[in-house]
Amino acid sequence: MKISNEHISKILREIAVYLEMQNVPFKPRAYEKTAIAVADLSEDLHALYEKGGIKAIEEIEGVGVSIAEKIEEIIKTGYLKYYDQLKKKTPVDVSSLMSVEGLGPKKIKKLYQELKITNVEELERSARAGKIRSLEGFGEKTEENILKSLEFLRQAGGRFILGYIMPDIRKIESDLKKLKEVKKIIVAGSVRRRKETIGDVDILIVSSKPAPVMDFFVNMPNVARVVTHGSTKSAVKLKNGLDVDVCVVAEKSYGAALNYFTGSKYHNIALREIAIKYGFNLNEYGLFKGKKTITGKTEEEIYKKLGLDYIEPEMRENEGEIELSSEHKLPKLIGYNDLQGDLQIQTNWTDGSNTIEEYAEVAIKKGLKYIVITDHTKRLAMTGGLDEKKLLKQIAEIGKINEKLSAKGYKFKILAGSEVDILKDGTLDLKDEALKKLDVCGTAIHSYFNLPKEEQTKRIIRAMENPHVDIIFHPTGRIINRRPAYEVDIDEIIKAAKRTNTVLEIDAFPDRLDLKDDYIRKCVFAGVKLAIDSDAHLVSHMDFLEFGIAQARRGWATKDDIINTRPVEAMLKLLKK
């Protein structure tokens, strides 16, 4: 049996919880750290082990001899004796119980010892029967909170897709901003780091009169319940299930608090460890030496005092950015206003809802200089995909609209493109003679998602080898929270992209964000060019470009790595001849 990285990560995470149940010091953190590292690994552990043996496993950050041996045992046998022993002592469904808000290792242990609770169903039954309130350390309130938390888990399932929830977040931000007591406000946390999905929202406020701010916040009309209501920190759950935390700080601590609440947790831990080496102490109030304040007002100052260059929030994942920063080698990330064009747009010629002209008008308003029309092709019959004849007609239509725009004095260009379907064998569903007529030829997979990895990889590489194909759209095909990526060897894809001079797309659609961040990083390191496109099916979808840029920044991409940061002629020059 082949063991996935997620499976190994889950076992390691559960071991951390079990050790914490037994009050074992420090080891839990070692296991937890490794669990995260394994989950984030872009390479398959199984493959890594086959290639490099246990030595290769030990290379992973945070993995030493002992954990490497345990990972080896899981890969070889499918089991881990150490884990089984721990599980025998407390045979409970750790992962699901840990996802219940308010429950941690100690409480889970108690619930098992006293009430023999092993899973969320039994937890719910006991809570409903009022059996939990009488346990030592528990009470009526705890029992109530457990039931509420279970209810939420049932309906929301956890994480929100950033691009879809962002309008709600910005509304709360602007409502709070209107209060006269609010001097400064910023959304920190995973929202500021622009993670593709978020678990909650952390809002930071500077105010010398926090009480009215807190009162307004917990009484907002869309609040379902108040989780905590303190003098400087409050938390609510909204009716849509989103958790929002607000923290009020003094101006002098703003930078430290912003840094603290932006995270990531592991970026912060690394910063505090650096602080300790300097004899400092870093917390959410500032950077201190004993009782003396060194700084705290801005993030820039804090990084500087730690000998670091300022690190953009999108990079703060403790993935090597701190080392680069200390060597003054951080990349200059692409900016949110750097795009000049959008290279993937579907119109009402196929499954889009707006006309070519409507897209052009909105794009001009957004300040873009060009767009590429990329309707589907004939194999996608359900979308009314274009055949060679219809495509020629569309090219002629685009020419006419360009003339109209230019007559009106606009310096804006609509380019003819396509989202040509890649067939099962890697050939395309339109003839080369038609493709030749396009300004930009994009291609994508829309079928046979379940091919074996090797075949799927070959299929895409064959498409890239077509001399007319400029871009591969959404290269891994995942849809966040709905379906996983199809199996491809991303390293081979990237190698082939470099060799064939094919551009890979960062699809900005909020539930795609395909490529994901660490694949983008691989492209950047390999020198493969990328494009950020909205994949719009409606004019309003062009607003999603922002999230594509965010994703590119999370992947450490610079302006130069993204072809559509350039004027139209320069962009076209980068494509295949």
Added chain:
DNA sequence: GCCGTTTTCGGCCCGACTGTTTTCAGTCG
């Protein structure tokens, strides 16, 4: 259990809030 330009042994991030407590453990971020 991991790690090292202060260390191969002796450290390991830090504070707020809640609910249970009469001074604090557990959880969270």
